[in-house]
Amino acid sequence: MKEFNMVVIGVGGQGILTMMRIIAEAALKQGYDVKTSELHGLAQRGGSVPCHIRFGKKMHSPLVMEGEAHLIIGLEPLEALRACYFGSRENRTTFLVNNYKIIPISVPILKEKYPPLNKIFENLKHFSSKVIVINASETVKKEIGSIIPTNIYMLGYAISLGLIPLKRGFVLKGIEEIIPEKYLDLNKRVFELGELRAHSIDQEKLQVWSSD
Amino acid sequence: MGKKLLSDKKGKKIILMGNEAIVRGALESGIGFASTYPGTPSSEIGDTFSEVARDARIYFEYSTNEKVALEAAAGACFSGVRSMVSMKHFGINVAADSLMPLAFVGTNAGMVVVVADDPNCWSSAQSEQDTRYYARLGHIPMLEPSSPQECKEFVKIAFDLSEKFKIPVFIRLTTRVSHGRGIVKLGNIKKGKTKGFFKKDMKKFNNLPPHTMIMHEEVLQKIEKIRQISERTKLNFIINPRVKSKLGIVVSGVSYGYVMDAMDDLNIKMPVLKLSLTYPLPEKKIKNFIKKFKSVLVVEELEPILEENIHKLSKNVNPKLRIFGKDYLPKSGEYDEEIVISAIEKITGKRLKMSLEYHSRKYKELKIPKRPPVLCPGCPHRATFWAAKVGAGTNTIFGGDVGCYILGMLPPYNTQDFMFSMGASEGVVHGIKKSTYQKAIAFIGDSTFFHAGMPGLVNTVFNKSNPLIIVLDNRITAMTGHQPHPGVGWTGMKEMTKEIAIEDIAKACKVKYVEVVDPFNTKKMIKTIRQFIRKNEVSVIVAKRECRLLTIRKMRKDGVKIPRFEINQKKCKKCGLCLYHFGCPAIYQDGDKYMIDKNLCTGCGVCAQVCPSKAIRAIGIRKVEKK
Numbered sequence: 001m002k003e004f005n006m007v008v009i010g011v012g013g014q015g016i017l018t019m020m021r022i023i024a025e026a027a028l029k030q031g032y033d034v035k036t037s038e039l040h041g042l043a044q045r046g047g048s049v050p051c052h053i054r055f056g057k058k059m060h061s062p063l064v065m066e067g068e069a070h071l072i073i074g075l076e077p078l079e080a081l082r083a084c085y086f087g088s089r090e091n092r093t094t095f096l097v098n099n100y101k102i103i104p105i106s107v108p109i110l111k112e113k114y115p116p117l118n119k120i121f122e123n124l125k126h127f128s129s130k131v132i133v134i135n136a137s138e139t140v141k142k143e144i145g146s147i148i149p150t151n152i153y154m155l156g157y158a159i160s161l162g163l164i165p166l167k168r169g170f171v172l173k174g175i176e177e178i179i180p181e182k183y184l185d186l187n188k189r190v191f192e193l194g195e196l197r198a199h200s201i202d203q204e205k206l207q208v209w210s211s212d
Numbered sequence: 213m214g215k216k217l218l219s220d221k222k223g224k225k226i227i228l229m230g231n232e233a234i235v236r237g238a239l240e241s242g243i244g245f246a247s248t249y250p251g252t253p254s255s256e257i258g259d260t261f262s263e264v265a266r267d268a269r270i271y272f273e274y275s276t277n278e279k280v281a282l283e284a285a286a287g288a289c290f291s292g293v294r295s296m297v298s299m300k301h302f303g304i305n306v307a308a309d310s311l312m313p314l315a316f317v318g319t320n321a322g323m324v325v326v327v328a329d330d331p332n333c334w335s336s337a338q339s340e341q342d343t344r345y346y347a348r349l350g351h352i353p354m355l356e357p358s359s360p361q362e363c364k365e366f367v368k369i370a371f372d373l374s375e376k377f378k379i380p381v382f383i384r385l386t387t388r389v390s391h392g393r394g395i396v397k398l399g400n401i402k403k404g405k406t407k408g409f410f411k412k413d414m415k416k417f418n419n420l421p422p423h424t425m426i427m428h429e430e431v432l433q434k435i436e437k438i439r440q441i442s443e444r445t446k447l448n449f450i451i452n453p454r455v456k457s458k459l460g461i462v463v464s465g466v467s468y469g470y471v472m473d474a475m476d477d478l479n480i481k482m483p484v485l486k487l488s489l490t491y492p493l494p495e496k497k498i499k500n501f502i503k504k505f506k507s508v509l510v511v512e513e514l515e516p517i518l519e520e521n522i523h524k525l526s527k528n529v530n531p532k533l534r535i536f537g538k539d540y541l542p543k544s545g546e547y548d549e550e551i552v553i554s555a556i557e558k559i560t561g562k563r564l565k566m567s568l569e570y571h572s573r574k575y576k577e578l579k580i581p582k583r584p585p586v587l588c589p590g591c592p593h594r595a596t597f598w599a600a601k602v603g604a605g606t607n608t609i610f611g612g613d614v615g616c617y618i619l620g621m622l623p624p625y626n627t628q629d630f631m632f633s634m635g636a637s638e639g640v641v642h643g644i645k646k647s648t649y650q651k652a653i654a655f656i657g658d659s660t661f662f663h664a665g666m667p668g669l670v671n672t673v674f675n676k677s678n679p680l681i682i683v684l685d686n687r688i689t690a691m692t693g694h695q696p697h698p699g700v701g702w703t704g705m706k707e708m709t710k711e712i713a714i715e716d717i718a719k720a721c722k723v724k725y726v727e728v729v730d731p732f733n734t735k736k737m738i739k740t741i742r743q744f745i746r747k748n749e750v751s752v753i754v755a756k757r758e759c760r761l762l763t764i765r766k767m768r769k770d771g772v773k774i775p776r777f778e779i780n781q782k783k784c785k786k787c788g789l790c791l792y793h794f795g796c797p798a799i800y801q802d803g804d805k806y807m808i809d810k811n812l813c814t815g816c817g818v819c820a821q822v823c824p825s826k827a828i829r830a831i832g833i834r835k836v837e838k839k
Binding site: 011012021024025028033034035036037038039040045046047048059060061062063065066067068078079081082084085088090091103104105106107108109110112113114115123126127147 | 225226227252253255256334335359387388391392393394395466468469470472473476477548549550553565566568571572574575578580581582583584585586587588616619622623624693791792795797800801811
């Protein structure tokens, strides 16, 4: 593998930076060069937060180029749509999207329209070769009682499906490094739950579409 | 991060953010004193120092503003202690008054000034200032790292340069360098001096004419000597020096990565001159580089500083040289690989496999609704804004300042009629009051008040003005990531200190009408604003209530339960005031019903006070979600 480009996107507060940091640590442990980019300050107050992660033999820029993402993880459908700029058919992008809407303030106040979910997922197809939509937040809330670790659930899901070319053991070490000890057990459990669900045939996968 | 950053295993590779790497570089340089005023994208430099200072046995402080921070760092370096001061681009404007003469006076121990610019205004409002001009204005050498590893290394070089030539040295970052992470190979941590001795030297530390002119000559000589280093240093290097090409590229800062990736993706190789010590420029090295090409492309974000210099330098060595720069690349906003590729495509005719133009067009057709940042659920500023509109009327002029509350500019709040710099709310509102018969309120944050608001307040009293000043005291510097300020009672060293109350300052400044009001008590806030707005002399309300993010964090830690609020659908008259006028992001509309998202609600209860139908109420107590 020469390089792997991914974008993690969601709304400020969804644990996007945490997921990014875990992946970066795992990539370092697997012997790759890593570059990431994140945003702080104004962008974080309930705004859109896109994170770039690139790893491979030798990385120069921290930013994923337009159309060059291999994987886009969207913790919110509208944000996944916003990030489809980084996806393309040509580069066989995969989307992993959490089916959990967070309505932006622009909808009530500026009278903008939140597109229907099926329309969003339909549009993602034009910028990818695979779209996987899962009820991550719903499952995590049901199992754990809180939606907070949705990010870790989706990470487990992605690793289990082989969407990120990183070994499970390194990712777990990454989790140990980044997550505070107090919450470590819970997060490991959520990670495993994600892994498990990725392979169980149930209603978990809302929608899977593949161009193949 | 703190522990990891202090690890002393030379050669170990760890992932660091650019800002963290700056701190590691300082620790490897034997720093003894660090200061800052928080400003994103530079904020994590101070935060990291604050985390490690005690264990690293160095001194760190959050100063009241950038000018004081710079002066403090100067005092330390005068006394023989290596010092670093960090700030965002506008911070330099505040500090410039002391920085410009400091370059003339010079330093004793090494002193490094770290400044983080923000192309694209990702984390700041105000303007897209290019701080590289300050290097030229003040004769201050400047280094521009493009990766975390370079951040660390360049700090060490900057300290040595500063100490050798007795001159402050700039490290200039941009958002993508500050907030980019990458692998950093560690060196040894060096224990530096934390206590020195200030040796009196009237001639050295005073710039008084005619001595100032001598100092000017001296600083110009220093710069010429450093230029020799700039010519020789490996920091200014050439990639692909032997590749035959009609086009060469000159690049600095983060754009270096974009150029390297662009060449990779376009499958071409060209000689690239990467400049890292960008002031003083290595003129000979540049001349040697540009003389062999038909054309060069200059890739630098914001102003055409390198480009203009290359124009000048090409006159002798290659007068026919075609220089592509801001005619092919934008002057505003940040760069990325796409922008660099499109410039190279236009110049060379070489094409990327994928059509970016088609792809971008397809993306633009999507028309995705915006997700602007909002005041958090439970933010006390929202409650104050609401009370101000009710108490003073929407025809009041609302002066804005710098902090989270700049979001008051957006609908539905509409409580910021102007905003441009730290502390400006008071000065401008004072001018408006003197020039009109309109009502006016200046909104200013607590940290901003200490930073630049005190002279404005004194001026209103001194010059017999009568605005209402509302200090939004949320007990922290919230926007930049919760740093302490003089009003909170603890320091950057995490030590207890005296708590300076804003209301005491106002009273000491002879403000007659001063009141501390809890913004969550909307009734009292509205009443006080209604009274004060009519006063014929200046009045101050300190709207005191902790940032909700902090409160919730503390409650979670202590396992305290937060009340949950819900809308009683039977009582709700569907007026929409809570959503469309009060504007809490935890409230949403589902069909014709108004609902509260219990995952987002932080239980402040202000909506219940605002609701005209009394339809919102706390229902029982919910257990706080634990991660």
